[in-house]
Amino acid sequence: MSYQQFAYLYDELMKDAPYKEWVQFVKDRCAKFNVSGTRLLDLACGTGELSVRLAQDGFSVTGVDLSEDMLAVAQAKAEDVGIRIPFFQQNMAHLEGQAEFDVISILCDSLNYLQTEEDVKATFLNVFQHLTDEGIFIFDVHSIYKIDHLFINQTYASSEEVVSFIWNSFAGETPNSVEHELSFFVLDEGTGKYERYDELHFQRTYSIKQYSNWLMEAGFDLLEVSADFESSEPHSQSERIFFVVRKNKKAI
Structure with missing residues (x-):
């Protein structure tokens, strides 16, 4: 199957995904951690379903994805609802040339598609460089369980x-x-x-401790680690782990 064919099938296969919960999670954490700006970078945005929904909820969204065909679907989706979203074809492990953002997200366990530790660490460093000093970085991953x-x-x-x-x-x-x-x-x-x-x-995927160590090495402070769209801490059978971080003042 070509990426173009898969891109158009993706939304059908993901029709039951908890998109509303992801959007609400981002909004809740922005409020909780006093993020005043609305510039949001949606990394690994895929077919743009979350990008469009976040833009409809007031964020000024930029989308980035590795797949040209996924981005074509995303652009058409944004145009269909009358929303202008700039989309760029880039690898999040080699992100460059973007502005600074108040929120950067990697949702829908997209970080788990990176195949090496080096790519995960490079992505964290890239996010650090493109995040405002008071901005937050939000991502979720599959748990080891x-x-x-x-x-x-x-x-x-x-x-x-x-x-x-x-x-x-x-x-x-x-x-x-x-x-x-x-x-x-x-x-x-x-x-x-x-x-x-x-x-x-x-x-x-990796352990919570390993992700936390890499985030701190990149210059972030951990604000919250939770699981499964809840505010509670992860437990042994949690399935989806959420991280919310902000730049360490000493690292700026």
């Missing part, structure tokens, strides 16, 4: 009239990583037959 117990050696499937899929997950080559093998069956309305497309996706 979710990778090791809810993904690896599991099969998920969905049968719909237009798009169906089978999703098999296997242990990756590195610790706490997973390879997702996805087979899509897409109805060709012209022929009435289904076409099959295959995708392979890789995700890798």
